[in-house]
Amino acid sequence: MEQTTDTGHFKLLYDLGCAFSSKIELPELIPFVIAKCREALEAEGVSVLLLDRDRNELYFPYVSGDDAKVSDTLRQMRFRADFGIAGAALKSGRPILVKDAQNDSRFYAGVDRETGIVSRSIIAVPLTSRQGPIGVVEVLNRRDGAFFTDDELYFMEAVSGSIAIAIENAQLYAKLRDSRESLRTQVGVLRRDLARHDLFTEMIGTGPRMAEVFRLMEAAAASAITVLIEGETGTGKELVARGIHQASARSDSQFVAVNCAALPESLLESELFGHRRGSFTGAIRDNPGLFRVADGGTVFLDEIADMPAPMQAKLLRVLEEGEVVPVGESLPSKVDVRVVAATNRTLGTEIERGTFREDLYYRLGAFAINLPPLRERRDDIPLLASRFINVFSARHNKQIGGIEREALDSLIAYEWPGNIRQLRNEIDRAVALTREGEMIRSAAFSPIVRSDGDEGRSTVESPAIGAPSAKSVDGRGGNGAGKPLREARAAFEAAYIGDVLTKNEGNVSRAARELGISRPALQEKLKQYLLR
Ligand SMILES: Nc1ncnc2c1ncn2[C@@H]1O[C@H](COP(=O)(O)OP(=O)(O)OP(=O)(O)O)[C@@H](O)[C@H]1O
Ligand SMILES: [Mg+2]
Missing domain, CATH: 3.40.50.300 (P-loop containing nucleotide triphosphate hydrolases)
Incomplete structure (x- = not known):
């Protein structure tokens, strides 16, 4: 008999060792551990009671027992952390073996009353981690009606240290995982914001x-x-x-x-x-x-x-x-x-x-x-030109003084069948042909762009865009070029919002709807541009 019990205990130790090194998630670790203990000690029930420090209460997150109803009731229960045999074990930090619970002054009858169990023999072992007491493992009633022995008490005591550390590790792991998840979400949000920013600057x-x-x-x-x-x-x-x-x-x-x-x-x-x-x-x-x-x-x-x-x-x-x-x-x-x-x-x-x-x-x-097409948004040509001048002067490693008025005019007037790519290529070429420190002249552009009066040149005097303020802010006058994009865009935005607002007789809701932004977003912008 002795022999089989020892073999059972060794097997339990072995199984627990394996579990501790592999089952890292708390929800799967503890049920496994207590089911194993119950099997090895031939007990009616084993539960882990954890200490809720904030409320100074013990609760039963994990229960292994024959009667599912009893286990359910236990999972709902909480009681004061200094109540009962479990409370005594937690408080003293020492394991307790009780042979006849009903006649023990420390016994708390509340649990029996709620669950209908009749507690007889109990082993209660405190679980202590590096941070102090975290709970108790409780083993209840041998199936054969006998008492638990001192050997079984020592055995549970030996196992409890590993259980406590495993619980603590699993809790720490869960905490880390939570914070990693929330960090990942935050990084995702930030990255998307950044990407959106890039998208708007590029x-x-x-x-x-x-x-x-x-x-x-x-x-x-x-x-x-x-x-x-x-x-x-x-x-x-x-x-x-x-x-x-x-x-x-x-x-x-x-x-x-x-x-x-x-x-x-x-x-x-x-x-x-x-x-x-x-x-x-x-x-x-x-x-x-x-x-x-x-x-x-x-x-x-x-x-x-x-x-x-x-x-x-x-x-x-x-x-x-x-x-x-x-x-x-x-x-x-x-x-x-x-x-x-x-x-x-x-x-x-x-x-x-x-x-x-x-x-x-x-x-x-x-x-x-x-x-x-670019010819339908000529207002953007000065901005695009100055962006591409920056790009290519960096790429050719050459300081360029800017672009001459007349050269810019020829860009604005041209039809651009190849649109922005063609403009970009023209600027690339012009930067290559312009000497360090000088300004781009129209001679640096390919003949098709600078040729006067032929088909390449636009006969349309003003752009086909219906936003008057856009012109006055950054458009044909060319004063948009050389201005940082952010400033140019802000100036345009302010003027455009002003127009839409005027058109809607100052009605913010209607203006917001027309602009395709929310009312609070529009109000924010009005504040920002001092339009309101
Ligand atoms: N709004 C813009 N602002 C700045 N650069 C732009 C803009 N639109 C296009 N570009 C630049 O113009 C070039 C051509 O753009 P893209 O390749 O996206 O054109 P596409 O419409 O796909 O042309 P295709 O039909 O010939 O494939 C690229 O170098 C791109 O970076
Ligand atoms: Mg393409």
Whole structure:
């Protein structure tokens, strides 16, 4: 008998040792430990009572017993930390063995009364961590009706040190995990704010049409909606797509850009959806496909109008079902990807020509962002020019004195069929051709830009933008150039808000609605710009 008990105890020690080194989460550690103790001591019940220091109470977070109802009642109970045998063990810091609880003056009958148990023999061992007492392990009633022995008391005492440390570690771990979670959330929020900041500093745009672009970008970033970006070549479609990704909750995952015009149909499909090794000639290894690479992130489908019709059908399925079928496989796999598509063609015309699926267009076009061509927002040219001068003088490691009035005028007047990319390239070239310390002259631009009077030159005197203040603040007069972007934008914003407010007869709610911002946000801005 002695032999079997010892073997049982050793086995318990062994099992507990394993548990302590592997079960780090408190909710799974303690139930395991007490179930093991109950088994080894052949007890009716074992519970851990933890000390709630703030309220100076003991409670039963973990109970292992034969009767589920009793265990439930115990889990609801709390009593004063100096009550009962458990209270005595906690207070004295010493283990207690009681043979006949009912006749022990320290016994607290409240628990028996609530649960209907009849307590007889009890072992109560204090749990002490580095911070002091944290609770008690209590073993109740041997199943065979006998008393617990001193040996069993010593055994529980030996085990209790490890239990206490394990509980403390698990509590610390839980605390650390909580704070790590909250730190991670905070970092996420901060990073998104930063990304949004970058997005607004990298992208230059004033006037109501660009304000609408920024508003839509923010709205898109806040959701997982499929976005279609339309605009002529070089108007910043990819910049907008990246900006949305960066400002979204997906920014930790990949942004994958695919040019749909660059690949033949067969390759495009396996590029996007992946393939199994050997599924076609040349498929020498498994390819997960870009959709799965971008899982959790964004896929940017550039030049979507050039996507072959069969692929359009497959893409529609991806958008609708959220799953891809790799080439050579029959089972789809789930992907969580936001799709941003871009085109510089009018998809309506492509639908009429029968090259673009109408159903896909409706799916993509539900959230469309239209980028105005540069010639329709000439007010931004001085700002863009000064940004690019800074970029390229840093890149060419050359100090440039700025841009001459006449040269700037020729930029403002030009039609810019290649839009911002073309302007950027012009400035790159001009900076390369301008001597250190000198100002950019129109001679530094390519002939097509500076040629007077021919088709390249605009006949439109004033920009096609309907915001009068934008002009007076930073526009054709050129006094916007050289001004820090933040200042220029603030000045524009103040003037624009002033206009909208005037138009709405000073009604803040209506003005806020028209501006697409909240009433408090508008009030904040009015305060900031001293308009109110
Ligand atoms: N609003 C902007 N502010 C500053 N730079 C911009 C802006 N829009 C575009 N750019 C710059 O212009 C260049 C062209 O932009 P982007 O590649 O995004 O154009 P796109 O519309 O994708 O062109 P394409 O249709 O030819 O692919 C990039 O260098 C980009 O950084
Ligand atoms: Mg592009």
